[in-house]
Amino acid sequence: MDTKPELSLGASKLLTCLAQCDHQTAPYDFWLLHDVLPPDWVKAIAALPFAPPQQAVFDGRRESNNSTRVYFAPENQAKFPVCADMVQLFSDPTVVSRLEALTRTDLSKGHLRIEYCQDVDGFWLEPHLDISVKLFTMLVYLSDDPALRDAGTDVYDDSPEHRLVCSAPYEPNAGLIFIPGKKSWHGFTPRPIRGVRKSIIINFVTDDWRAKEELAFPC
Numbered sequence: 100m101d102t103k104p105e106l107s108l109g110a111s112k113l114l115t116c117l118a119q120c121d122h123q124t125a126p127y128d129f130w131l132l133h134d135v136l137p138p139d140w141v142k143a144i145a146a147l148p149f150a151p152p153q154q155a156v157f158d159g160r161r162e163s164n165n166s167t168r169v170y171f172a173p174e175n176q177a178k179f180p181v182c183a184d185m186v187q188l189f190s191d192p193t194v195v196s197r198l199e200a201l202t203r204t205d206l207s208k209g210h211l212r213i214e215y216c217q218d219v220d221g222f223w224l225e226p227h228l229d230i231s232v233k234l235f236t237m238l239v240y241l242s243d244d245p246a247l248r249d250a251g252t253d254v255y256d257d258s259p260e261h262r263l264v265c266s267a268p269y270e271p272n273a274g275l276i277f278i279p280g281k282k283s284w285h286g287f288t289p290r291p292i293r294g295v296r297k298s299i300i301i302n303f304v305t306d307d308w309r310a311k312e313e314l315a316f317p318c
Contacts, residue, residue, distance in 0.1 A: 109188040112137050117197055120276075126256040126264050126284070129277040130201065133270070135239050136188075141272045143181035144215065145241040145297050151217040159225035159286075161216075170313045171213035185213055186315040189301055202235065202278050209234045209303030211315040218250075218296035224286035226253075226261035229279035232308050237301040238267075239274040246293035255284040263288060269296070 106114070113135060121131040152167040161168070169175070176183040188194060189211050199206050229236055238252055251267035252275060261284050267275045277283050304314075311318060 106193065107188065107191065108137055109140065109184060110191050110194050113188065113194055114197055117201055120201075123265075126254065127277065127280065127282040128202070129254065129275055129283075131267060132237075132239070132274045132276065133272070135272050135274055138272065140181055140184060141239075141241055143179075144185070144299060145243075145271075147179060147181075147215060149215065149217070151219050151295055155219070155222070157221040157223060159223055160227075161224065168313075169215040171215070171315055172312060173315075173317065176315070182213075185299070186211065189213070190315070198235065198276075202276065204235055204278050206235060206303045209305065210308060210318055212302040212304055212308070212313050213315060214300045214302075214313070216296075216298045216300060218287075218292060218298075220292040222287065222292060222296070223289040226255045226284045226286045228281070228283055231279070232305045233279045233302050234305060235276070235301075235303040236279055237274065237276045239272065239299050239301070240269050241271060241297035241299065242269075242295060243271040244294045247296055249290065250287075250292055250296045253286050253288050255286065257282045257284055274298070 116132055116135045123129050123131065149169050152164055156163040171182040171186055176186055195206055240251065247269050249269065251269035253266050254264045255261040256264055277285070308314070
């Protein structure tokens with residue numbers, strides 16, 4: 100008799116999170132997440148031996164600091180087990196299928212990209228739309244410092260002023276999902292960052308993604 104393969108600890112945890120997430124529909128569809136990953140994974144990612152970028156350029160764009168950005172590419176998967184665990188989790192067909200069903204998005208031809216971010220005081224992100232080669236965006240926050248409670252991603256409307264609608268709660272192992280589109284304005288309004296704002300960004304991107312070295316698998 101055929102039996103379904105047993106889910107990994109990470110997959111079981113994430114699927115439970117997705118089943119309990121808070122779906123918001125205005126100003127666009129996004130999903131607030133809690134208790135996303137196994138707690139040991141969150142601690143292991145937050146403890147990765149990468150220092151926050153020094154002499155970062157704070158001009159409202161992450162790409163201004165491309166040379167210091169960190170990805171769960173094959174080299175880091177080989178060095179750090181938690182990076183390999185994360186790539187395996189988001190490559191799990193059951194997990195990908197559930198993400199597709201939740202967001203009504205086809206990820207079958209997407210390439211996995213996971214970035215580890217450490218934002219410090221002075222960092223901000225202008226209201227922006229993700230570029231069209233991104234099919235899916237998910238953020239998970241890592242730091243457990245209460246001083247960072249106001250450091251969540253900001254959601255804006257699509258008016259010319261891009262008015263702030265809400266901010267995702269910044270809590271360890273919490274986050275959000277959205278599908279990049281014409282209304283998915285988001286960013287980080289300038290405000291003090293009291294500590295290191297650690298997070299991971301999980302994307303699925305199309306074949307047209309240029310920086311192949313950022314991807315979880317060679318292509």
